Amino acid sequence: DAKTTQPNSMESNEEEPVHLPCNHSTISGTDYIHWYRQLPSQGPEYVIHGLTSNVNNRMASLAIAEDRKSSTLILHRATLRDAAVYYCILRRPNSGYALNFGKGTSLLVTP
Amino acid sequence: ETGVTQSPTHLIKTRGQQVTLRCSSQSGHNTVSWYQQALGQGPQFIFQYYREEENGRGNFPPRFSGLQFPNYSSELNVNALELDDSALYLCASSLGGGQGIYEQYFGPGTRLTVT
Numbered sequence: 001d002a003k004t005t006q007p008n009s010m011e012s013n014e015e016e017p018v019h020l021p022c023n024h025s026t027i028s029g030t031d032y033i034h035w036y037r038q039l040p041s042q043g044p045e046y047v048i049h050g051l052t053s054n055v056n057n058r059m060a061s062l063a064i065a066e067d068r069k070s071s072t073l074i075l076h077r078a079t080l081r082d083a084a085v086y087y088c089i090l091r092r093p094n095s096g097y098a099l100n101f102g103k104g105t106s107l108l109v110t111p
Numbered sequence: 112e113t114g115v116t117q118s119p120t121h122l123i124k125t126r127g128q129q130v131t132l133r134c135s136s137q138s139g140h141n142t143v144s145w146y147q148q149a150l151g152q153g154p155q156f157i158f159q160y161y162r163e164e165e166n167g168r169g170n171f172p173p174r175f176s177g178l179q180f181p182n183y184s185s186e187l188n189v190n191a192l193e194l195d196d197s198a199l200y201l202c203a204s205s206l207g208g209g210q211g212i213y214e215q216y217f218g219p220g221t222r223l224t225v226t
Binding site: 034042043044045046049085087097098099100101102103104 | 115142144146152153154155156159166167169201203214215216217218219220
């Protein structure tokens, strides 16, 4: 499986936008980019996924570079509840039953 | 719509014992995956069940085994417990078996402590 690289930690102020980067330089053409997050003492939670085009949902936006070697998860207005570990994961149809979580980015949100 | 539930919430076992953890999948989901999360680490894939059969396994020994029932609920069994088995065990349900594009929905986990 192609690997992803994320910063270990990031910090943001409440109500400001947060841009969480992910590098995946060995991504293949069929790999989907998924993001999950894990709040303290909870199981991981699906956030968003995309293939080539930018994606938006009620939780976040996903911006995918034109060459697909990197992507950015955007939280438009961080809240204290967004403090979590964010995981960027590549998934390939028909071959990827496992989520390979890696270490993720620990996001701290301060009031 | 009922989410993924797991039982028990916490469990303490002694080295060498056996344990069974249970998971009820989200309504309509036919696939269940199990993960182990050690403290400070990301979850590690144990195995996945689709239509009552194991259809994928991570790097875990055979003493980790599972079952899926006709209602798609699942059990994780661990024999001959070791101290390193102490972890949070997460169950996730999804659609589609081995399809790599469906999101997985996680339960809150079972915290297992082996002494």
